[in-house]
Amino acid sequence: MIQELLIGILGLIAGLVLGRLGANRSARALGTQRAQEGLAYIRGVNFLLAKEPERAIDEFVKAVKLNSDTAEAYLALGNLFRSQGDPARALRVHQSITCRPGLPHQVLVQALYELAQDYKACGVLEQARKALEEAVGKDPKMLPAWVLLQEVQWELGQWEDALKAQERISKLRKSDDRNVAAHLWAELGKAQMERGDRKAARSSLKKAISTNELCLDAYLHLGDLYAQEGADQKAVAMWKRVLDLAPEFTFLAYDRLEHAFFRLGQVSGLEMLLRAQAEKDPFSRLYLARHLRKKGELKEAAQILEVLLQERPQWMEAQKDLIQIYAEQGLQKQALAHCRGLTDSLGGSGPAFRCSQCGHESFELSWKCPGCKRWDTLRPREGFGWDVRGQG
Ligand SMILES: [Zn+2]
Numbered sequence: 001m002i003q004e005l006l007i008g009i010l011g012l013i014a015g016l017v018l019g020r021l022g023a024n025r026s027a028r029a030l031g032t033q034r035a036q037e038g039l040a041y042i043r044g045v046n047f048l049l050a051k052e053p054e055r056a057i058d059e060f061v062k063a064v065k066l067n068s069d070t071a072e073a074y075l076a077l078g079n080l081f082r083s084q085g086d087p088a089r090a091l092r093v094h095q096s097i098t099c100r101p102g103l104p105h106q107v108l109v110q111a112l113y114e115l116a117q118d119y120k121a122c123g124v125l126e127q128a129r130k131a132l133e134e135a136v137g138k139d140p141k142m143l144p145a146w147v148l149l150q151e152v153q154w155e156l157g158q159w160e161d162a163l164k165a166q167e168r169i170s171k172l173r174k175s176d177d178r179n180v181a182a183h184l185w186a187e188l189g190k191a192q193m194e195r196g197d198r199k200a201a202r203s204s205l206k207k208a209i210s211t212n213e214l215c216l217d218a219y220l221h222l223g224d225l226y227a228q229e230g231a232d233q234k235a236v237a238m239w240k241r242v243l244d245l246a247p248e249f250t251f252l253a254y255d256r257l258e259h260a261f262f263r264l265g266q267v268s269g270l271e272m273l274l275r276a277q278a279e280k281d282p283f284s285r286l287y288l289a290r291h292l293r294k295k296g297e298l299k300e301a302a303q304i305l306e307v308l309l310q311e312r313p314q315w316m317e318a319q320k321d322l323i324q325i326y327a328e329q330g331l332q333k334q335a336l337a338h339c340r341g342l343t344d345s346l347g348g349s350g351p352a353f354r355c356s357q358c359g360h361e362s363f364e365l366s367w368k369c370p371g372c373k374r375w376d377t378l379r380p381r382e383g384f385g386w387d388v389r390g391q392g
Pocket of ligand 1: 355357358360369370371372377
């Protein structure tokens, strides 16, 4: 790592010093200040070669203090430290720039943006937010700063502010980001629910759905809200929407539906729903088998799982269920045969979700891909039991 860092910095400094000497030679005015600046660079490089980056940085700080023209090069130096996995050092470098008086406007804005990235990388989100707000205050058209600001607001749970930032982002890049705005409304609704403000939560979750009618998270939590209020029929209607809109995500709705039907005393309603849905997605068939097993109808449950496993032999959930049913039926031989199948699929098991855009894999579902930061791109992984489908 230190090698790459050295090469990068030496290149940067060489370009800088040569450029400056050339300019000065033509002007034939190498003043004391410039000479000191040049010496500071040379000392800095020497410290780097001696693997004393701390002292090297001190020299570069001296150099940049002597001449404001070097601020851009110094910005790059800070970025280099951050890219080398040393955001604390980058932070010091960038801080020294933002403190300078009389800095050109665009350089200051860029320095604030870089500083915010350092803060974020150091986990100091409040400071990152402040630096970014200052940056977009000085340059309201700076798209990358708005994007990063919204990311920080998201991490801080400042949903209302993130919604305002999203408006600005969509306007600047002229893009349709209704799905993102809907997620922000849904997150706001969830936070309001946690605070016990059901009225506000209901309004935010409805706003999420009206912003993007495919916002599954909003249906799920609006259903939860209705269930909390004892309105189970309305809750069921919300969760059924998930089944209609995204069969590959029905696994998010079934436990909720099961409890609500149970509270309503409509267990047959659940079975009807599962049978109707079983044609459309494999997960509903798995749930139907589980439901039948609970009712003691082991034979039909086993049949459903056997067919399911012919289509998807690697599906561990289905294999585990079938082994249990065989054991309950006293069919030891069949149970044992499937235990072997289960061992085979262990090798193929892994993260349940994969991003359709960047391929990032995750054990947990998140609506925003942790890899590429795109929205609604994580889908249940092929082989995990569901088809990977495009965004509906
Ligand atoms: Zn991704």
